[in-house]
Amino acid sequence: MSGIFVVGFDGSEAAHRALDFAIERAAAQGGTVLIAHVLEWSPYSFLTPNELEERHKRRREELERAETALMAPVVKKVSGRGAEIESVIRYGKIADVLCEIAKSKKAAQIFIGRNGHSALGARVFGSVASALVQTAPVPCTIVP
Amino acid sequence: MYPKATRAALAAAGLSLTGAAPAFAQSLDETVNQIFAASTGWFVNFIFSPFPGTSFPWIVAWLVAAATVFTFYFLFIQFRAFGHAISLVKGDYSDPDDAGEVSHFQALATALSGTVGLGNIAGVAVAVGIGGPGATFWMILAGLMGMASKFTECTLGVKYRNEYPDGTVSGGPMYYLTKGFAERGLPGGKFLAVMFSIFCILGALGGGNMFQSNQAHQQITGIVGPYPGWITGVIFAGVVFAVIVGGLKSIAKVTEKVVPFMGVLYVLSALVIIAMNADMIGWAFGQIFAGAFTGLGVAGGMVGALIQGFKRAAFSNEAGVGSAAIAHSAVRTKEPITEGFVSLLEPFIDTVVICTMTALVIIISGQLLTDPETGLYLVGESGMIQTADGTSGVSLTSAAFASAFSWFPYVLALAVVLFAFSTMISWSYYGLKAWTYLFGEGRGQELTFKVIFCIFVVIGAAANLGPVIDFSDAAIFAMAVVNVFGLYFLMPIVKRELDSYLARLKSGEIKKFH
Numbered sequence: 225m226s227g228i229f230v231v232g233f234d235g236s237e238a239a240h241r242a243l244d245f246a247i248e249r250a251a252a253q254g255g256t257v258l259i260a261h262v263l264e265w266s267p268y269s270f271l272t273p274n275e276l277e278e279r280h281k282r283r284r285e286e287l288e289r290a291e292t293a294l295m296a297p298v299v300k301k302v303s304g305r306g307a308e309i310e311s312v313i314r315y316g317k318i319a320d321v322l323c324e325i326a327k328s329k330k331a332a333q334i335f336i337g338r339n340g341h342s343a344l345g346a347r348v349f350g351s352v353a354s355a356l357v358q359t360a361p362v363p364c365t366i367v368p
Numbered sequence: 369m370y371p372k373a374t375r376a377a378l379a380a381a382g383l384s385l386t387g388a389a390p391a392f393a394q395s396l397d398e399t400v401n402q403i404f405a406a407s408t409g410w411f412v413n414f415i416f417s418p419f420p421g422t423s424f425p426w427i428v429a430w431l432v433a434a435a436t437v438f439t440f441y442f443l444f445i446q447f448r449a450f451g452h453a454i455s456l457v458k459g460d461y462s463d464p465d466d467a468g469e470v471s472h473f474q475a476l477a478t479a480l481s482g483t484v485g486l487g488n489i490a491g492v493a494v495a496v497g498i499g500g501p502g503a504t505f506w507m508i509l510a511g512l513m514g515m516a517s518k519f520t521e522c523t524l525g526v527k528y529r530n531e532y533p534d535g536t537v538s539g540g541p542m543y544y545l546t547k548g549f550a551e552r553g554l555p556g557g558k559f560l561a562v563m564f565s566i567f568c569i570l571g572a573l574g575g576g577n578m579f580q581s582n583q584a585h586q587q588i589t590g591i592v593g594p595y596p597g598w599i600t601g602v603i604f605a606g607v608v609f610a611v612i613v614g615g616l617k618s619i620a621k622v623t624e625k626v627v628p629f630m631g632v633l634y635v636l637s638a639l640v641i642i643a644m645n646a647d648m649i650g651w652a653f654g655q656i657f658a659g660a661f662t663g664l665g666v667a668g669g670m671v672g673a674l675i676q677g678f679k680r681a682a683f684s685n686e687a688g689v690g691s692a693a694i695a696h697s698a699v700r701t702k703e704p705i706t707e708g709f710v711s712l713l714e715p716f717i718d719t720v721v722i723c724t725m726t727a728l729v730i731i732i733s734g735q736l737l738t739d740p741e742t743g744l745y746l747v748g749e750s751g752m753i754q755t756a757d758g759t760s761g762v763s764l765t766s767a768a769f770a771s772a773f774s775w776f777p778y779v780l781a782l783a784v785v786l787f788a789f790s791t792m793i794s795w796s797y798y799g800l801k802a803w804t805y806l807f808g809e810g811r812g813q814e815l816t817f818k819v820i821f822c823i824f825v826v827i828g829a830a831a832n833l834g835p836v837i838d839f840s841d842a843a844i845f846a847m848a849v850v851n852v853f854g855l856y857f858l859m860p861i862v863k864r865e866l867d868s869y870l871a872r873l874k875s876g877e878i879k880k881f882h
Contacts (some may be wrong), residue, residue, distance in 0.1 A: 252614035267459050267471035268626035273478055273797035274612070279470045283533030286468070315468030325465070 227332030228310075232322050232352070233259045235291060235294050238337025242367040243302065245250030245334040255332065258310045259298065260325050261290055265315040319355035326362050334364045379468065405835035408842075412835070415842040415849075423668070424675050427845045431682040434515035434852040435601050438520050441859055444822045446515035452873075453709040460882050461706070469700035472710045479695040479711065482794030483626050483718050485787035486583050487684040487742070489634075492726040494822065497752050497760050498842035499654070499676025500666035500745050502659025504727040506677025511719030514687030520855050522547060523708030523862045525693030526701065532809075535756030539697020540798075541690035542568075542805040548858040560850050561805065564690065567846040568802035570818075576795025577821060578828025580788040581605075582837070585829040587762075587781045601670045602791070605822040613794050613818045630783040631722070636778075638725035641772040645732045652731045665744030667751040682740040683724055685715035689844060690851035694798050705865045705880075726765055733768035735759075796821050802837015 229246045233239045243259065250257045263286055271279070290313050299311050314321050326334050338353055353366050395705065416425050456460060456472045486638045495503045521541065528547040529539030542561040585600040610616040612621075642649060660677075663669035686692060692714060696707050697800025730736065734854065737746045746754045757767045762784070769776040796818065802819040804810075828837075872878045 263468060267462065267467070268473050270477050270481075270621075270628060271470070271474050272611070272624060272793055273482075273698070275617075276470050276475060276478055276695070277536050277538070277797075278535065279468075280700060281697065283468045286533050291520050315876050316464075 227253075228256045228258050228329050229328065230250065230322060230326050230331045230334045231259045232318065232334065232336040232356075233261050233294075235261075235298075236337065236339060237341055238339050238367070240298075242335045242337035242365075243298070245365070245367045246333075247302055247305050247307045250308075250351070252355060256308035256310060257302075258312060258329060258331065259295065261295055261311075262318045262321045263287075263290060263313070263315045264318060266317070268305070283315075312354055319359060320351045322356060323361055326360065331362055333362055334350045334360055336364075336366055338366050338368050372611045373528045374838065376830050388754075389399065389429075400525045401582040404839065408835065408839045411846075412838045412842045415845050416432075422671075422675075424671075426677070428679050428682050429673070430852065431517070431688045431848055432510055432513065432562050432678050434509065434688050435515075435517045436853065437856070438516035442516055442519065442863070444516075445519055445866070446512060446716075449519075449709045449712065450716075453713050455880075456706050456710050457713065458817055458882075460755070460880050461713065461878065463881055466700055470698050472699060472701075472706065475626060475696050475699040475707065476609045476710050477624075478794070480717060480799070481624065481728060482691065482695060483684065483686050483714065483791075484631055484722060484808055485580070485791045486762070486784055487680075488718065489726060489765050489784060489787075490583075491680050491684055492623040492723045493730060493761050493764040493768075495680035496727050496730050497755070497764055498667065499673040500659045500664050500753060501655040501727070501731045502657075502661070502663060502666070502670070502673035503677035503680065504656045504659030504724060504731075506674045507681045507723055507727070508677075508720050510678045510681030511685060511715050511723070514681060514685050514715040514719065516601040517687040517852075517855075518685075518692055518714055519708040520859055520862050521688070521693040521851065522696040523704050524710035524855070525697040525857055526699060526707045527861070529697040529702035529741070529867065538801055538804070538809070540694035540801050540805075541847075541854065542802060543697075544693070544858060545850075545854045548861060550855070552861070554857055554865065557854075562856050564847055564850045565802035565805045566762055567850065568690070569799050569845045570840050570843035571847055572795040572799025572802070573824045575790055576798065576840075577824050578840065579837050580792050580795075581825045581828035584785045584788040587784045591781050594629075595856060596830070598826060598830035601826035604792075604829060605825040607789070608792055608796065608825055609693055609818075609822045611793060612800075612821070623786065623793070629785050630779075630786055633779065634783060635722060635725055637730050637769065637773065637776065640730050641769065642725075642732060644772060648732050649728075652728055655731055656727075665739075665742070665747065666753060667747055680723065681719045685718040686853050687715050688855075689848045690794075691798050691844075691847070693851075694801050696796065703865075703869055705862070708862070708866075730764060730768045733771045735764060735768050735771070747828075766802075792825065864872065 229250050231243050231246045245350050247258050294351060295313060299309055303309055312325065314325070322334055325331070334356065336353060336356060354363055357366070370561045408413060415427055418425050419429070457476060459473070462471060495507060524544040525539045528544035529537050530543055531537050541564050545561040545564060546557045549560070581601055581604050584604065585597045588600060589595065607619060610620050614857045650861055658664055659666070659673055661670055663673050666672050668675065696711050699707050701707060735755045735757065737756060738744060739746055748754050752760055754763055759767050766780050769780065799821060800814060800817050804813055869878070
């Protein structure tokens with residue numbers, strides 16, 4: 225079965241494990257791995273007037289940093305392992321954006337790493353993994 | 369924003385500062401007062417002067433006339449576009465690819481935090497305390513009309529903003545007056561822009577700064593007892609400095625989260641009090657309607673109620689002043705008109721919702737005394753309606769809320785302090801934009817203004833500089849004279865944008881994303 229495997233990637237060790245796991249499967253099946261990095265963002269947060277003014281500039285800087293410091297190195301590292309590699313950087317709520325990407329790209333699966341927060345931490349800050357398994361439109365693999 | 373009557377009422381409530389100020393500062397204050405009053409009194413008197421034979425300030429008529437003209441010119445846009453404005457704020461029309469840019473919601477929230485404040489709490493109490501319940505009717509009417517003024521100025525703010533290569537933006541009346549007039553081939557745009565900028569800087573330092581720190585200090589002393597104002601001033605200035613110069617995001621983040629929370633808490637408390645007295649709602653609206661057309665015995669009758677209501681709305685929501693156009697111009701949109709739609713919600717929330725809540729609680733609480741035989745309000749010698757506790761201004765609001773929740777005055781004091789702080793942050797930005805328009809953009813110029821701004825925070829809290837604050841209030845309304853004058857010439861441009869947008873919305877060219 226070929227297809228697109230979406231990997232939620234934030235540069236953490238867990239994310240690297242998820243990526244490796246997805247690439248192995250994609251290489252075996254001749255699929256494509258789409259590395260997705262989501263910058264946490266809510267359009268309903270509150271900003272000062274000064275932050276409003278600089279927002280466009282900051283956004284450009286954030287996207288550049290994410291591309292050069294995070295995405296480019298990892299794409300380079302995993303290229304040539306037998307799977308087609310694509311990348312995307314987006315703003316929003318991580319779980320929501322991964323679901324949207326999976327839907328719009330007609331992906332076969334979503335992979336994410338388990339970040340190993342304590343149960344308390346997950347309860348306070350919310351867990352991407354649990355949000356994703358509740359809402360994902362396609363099968364979802366959580367790599368420990 | 370804050371009329372003399374508000375300050376008089378607050379002073380009358382026994383919240384005086386001067387007793388706590390050091391003697392040398394007092395003599396300094398007096399000197400400053402005298403020089404300032406002598407040199408600027410004519411300007412203050414001119415701006416706030418009433419029509420001959422009435423107590424109706426012409427500046428209020430100017431703002432209400434503008435709101436009426438825009439309402440008819442755009443065929444009641446505030447009602448036609450209300451639903452669409454809410455869709456825009458919800459993000460229904462936002463392109464997901466633009467996520468991470470300033471959203472309509474964020475621009476609206478920031479602009480609101482600059483206008484919601486003491487005016488909604490103390491100012492309404494003054495209006496109802498003098499004009500009776502009927503003032504509420506005229507206040508709501510003026511608030512609804514003011515939505516059209518906001519729509520006009522904020523559309524232009526986005527359309528004619530400056531976008532710089534580094535991605536930052538600068539917008540506001542000074543930019544649309546210059547570029548808009550040039551585009552229409554009219555002379556004098558530059559002159560209007562410079563005048564606007566001067567008034568904006570003065571207004572930012574006064575009404576948007578000194579008055580705020582002054583009132584915050586009075587609230588704190590009302591709770592913890594008197595102490596020197598410069599202490600509050602230095603603390604406030606330190607925090608403001610950390611935010612606007614140091615770029616300390618954490619404080620700004622906390623404030624920007626707490627302020628909306630306080631606003632919601634205020635409205636919810638009011639709703640609970642109104643619900644607890646559900647049997648009186650019909651009566652309260654009866655009083656508002658009867659009072660609006662008869663006055664129910666207040667000083668000046670129907671006209672007295674009308675003046676107070678119009679004044680309160682104009683001072684509270686700043687529609688026509690031009691300040692909101694500065695805040696709204698940072699939003700990322702291909703259609704300037706969408707920001708106009710969103711901004712028309714601002715006077716609605718500020719005046720029609722929040723101010724009305726305050727008024728209803730005061731009326732329902734029974735703080736305003738009536739003659740049991742005639743049902744008319746008892747008016748004291750000063751022209752104020754007599755109240756149960758003898759209070760007025762912010763203390764009247766406080767007493768009205770305390771009649772249901774005894775702890776509310778503490779929450780109210782905290783709310784006033786936080787509202788004052790967020791208003792200062794907003795106005796520091798408005799002032800800065802006017803400053804850089806006059807003196808050029810650059811780190812040096814910006815730092816100069818920010819340091820001046822922080823110094824004025826201390827002065828505002830420490831001293832009782834009545835004439836200085838009178839002058840800066842006058843400056844804020846002078847902004848409206850220049851701004852509205854310009855808007856009359858630029859409104860055909862907004863009309864063109866509006867017609868084009870509505871046509872494309874109808875044809876389906878502008879689509880919903882969500």
